Amino acid sequence: MSSLLQVQSLAKAFGGNKVLEDVSFDIAAGEIVGLLGPNGSGKSTLLNTVTGFERIDRGSITLEGRRIDALSAYRIVESGLGRTFQLPSMPTKMSVMEVAMAAATQHHGFWETLLNTVGARAAEKAARDKAAALLDELLLSHVKDLPASGLSGGQKKLLGIVCALMGDPRLLMLDEPTAGVHPNLRNDIVQVLRRLNHKGMTVVIVEHDMHFIREVCTRCIVLDRGHIVASCRPDELSSNERVLQAYLGGGHAPKTETRAEVEGA
Numbered sequence: 001m002s003s004l005l006q007v008q009s010l011a012k013a014f015g016g017n018k019v020l021e022d023v024s025f026d027i028a029a030g031e032i033v034g035l036l037g038p039n040g041s042g043k044s045t046l047l048n049t050v051t052g053f054e055r056i057d058r059g060s061i062t063l064e065g066r067r068i069d070a071l072s073a074y075r076i077v078e079s080g081l082g083r084t085f086q087l088p089s090m091p092t093k094m095s096v097m098e099v100a101m102a103a104a105t106q107h108h109g110f111w112e113t114l115l116n117t118v119g120a121r122a123a124e125k126a127a128r129d130k131a132a133a134l135l136d137e138l139l140l141s142h143v144k145d146l147p148a149s150g151l152s153g154g155q156k157k158l159l160g161i162v163c164a165l166m167g168d169p170r171l172l173m174l175d176e177p178t179a180g181v182h183p184n185l186r187n188d189i190v191q192v193l194r195r196l197n198h199k200g201m202t203v204v205i206v207e208h209d210m211h212f213i214r215e216v217c218t219r220c221i222v223l224d225r226g227h228i229v230a231s232c233r234p235d236e237l238s239s240n241e242r243v244l245q246a247y248l249g250g251g252h253a254p255k256t257e258t259r260a261e262v263e264g265a
């Protein structure tokens with residue numbers, strides 16, 4: 001498999017807090033990779049730097065052979081990298097369909113939109129058709145006309161994935177897609193991600209839920225205090241001393257991550 005994303009010697013500090021130090025890894029096209037680590041190990045910061053929401057201090061980030069670490073978040077989306085957020089908040093006045101359509105990346109100019117030209121109407125129809133197809137694929141078509149702010153936590157996460165997919169990414173990065181999600185919807189998210197990956201989407205998932213990782217991912221990258229300490233299959237986590245040490249030895253482990261959960265993976 002060819003390399004889609006390459007991160008080399010990445011470093012990021014906030015003031016004197018060195019959050020990421022010399023982080024290097026590759027994501028191959030077609031992979032579905034879990035990014036794990038105890039609370040505060042730097043997972044969200046890594047996701048934020050790769051997607052252009054934070055600037056790196058050192059190192060390089062390359063997507064499909066092109067440096068993206070100096071690009072804006074918008075340009076990175078244009079380059080083919082979509083993301084979701086840990087706590088998606090939705091506007092109160094917009095319907096689910098409108099939120100999805102607003103994430104479309106093909107737009108017309110101000111005057112064409114104002115004058116409602118043929119081109120502007122065609123672009124709107126294309127965005128509506130694309131949003132409808134994605135809402136259907138991500139099991140949200142039955143709520144498409146409801147206010148997005150009224151969705152459950154899991155449905156908001158699914159809508160976040162729809163919005164990311166509106167940009168036709170080749171790489172999708174998800175920040176804790178199952179946190180606070182009802183078990184039924186969690187299983188829906190498992191199925192959706194498997195299906196997307198089966199169709200060729202490369203996915204990186206920041207996640208604490210080891211069972212979810214085991215169900216969905218083919219490989220895990222484990223961060224501990226800003227360093228990568230393991231890159232292995234989910235079933236190898238429990239026998240990896242550095243992973244156990246990261247979760248159990250550093251005093252950073254969240255209460256939910258017991259030895260049983262790590263070993264269960």
Ligand SMILES: Nc1ncnc2c1ncn2[C@@H]1O[C@H](COP(=O)(O)OP(=O)(O)OP(=O)(O)O)[C@@H](O)[C@H]1O
Nearest residue numbers: 014017019037038039040041042043044045046208
């Ligand atoms: N914008 C910021 N400004 C200052 N410090 C930050 C910022 N973002 C993150 N940090 C710090 O970076 C460290 C790593 O945080 P980060 O959120 O990346 O960890 P995480 O592994 O995603 O944690 P969690 O699993 O709890 O979400 C923490 O010490 C945090 O306080």
